[in-house]
Amino acid sequence: GIQVEQSPPDLILQEGANSTLRCNFSDSVNNLQWFHQNPWGQLINLFYIPSGTKQNGRLSATTVATERYSLLYISSSQTTDSGVYFCAGGYQKVTFGTGTKLQVIP
């Protein structure tokens, strides 16, 4: 199966700062998703982004499928953005990345 690596593994931000999270995958993936897992364990869909760029409020994502990576941008971070961010890809047999744990401090 595909391997999915995320960086950085841990990130601490001051509230209001911007950040970029990266997801690299070992093989082509035709359906990439980004999720936010809150401290209670709920996985929340952020983006379905097999290619191109999408924006939703303070979050945006870009996937360059030909180079096998995706980026998640968080602008003007808030304490509620804290949690773990996962990218995941694969058709039905979905593989999750290693995750980035984000802590936003006031």
Add this chain to the structure above:
Amino acid sequence: DTEVTQTPKHLVMGMTNKKSLKCEQHMGHRAMYWYKQKAKKPPELMFVYSYEKLSINESVPSRFSPECPNSSLLNLHLHALQPEDSALYLCASSPPPFYEQYFGPGTRLTVT
């Protein structure tokens, strides 16, 4: 209704018990999934049901037994579990063509 529900939220069971986890969705999705997530790790796929038929079994031990009685419901029957099976169990569903997954809140299982 735009969500996946899971019951119970928490479960503590002994190694000789039999219990079941339940997952339900009413979004007309035709694929449903079970994942297991250990602390500080990503979710790992266990089973996939597509159109109510088991399509993927990731070599999960037989003490975990999935069941899909209809297109809205997915169960995971548990028997003779080990303490190392303690984890967060997540259910997800997908609409055709099965590119996106939507997750329930999970069941936190503790095996004593």
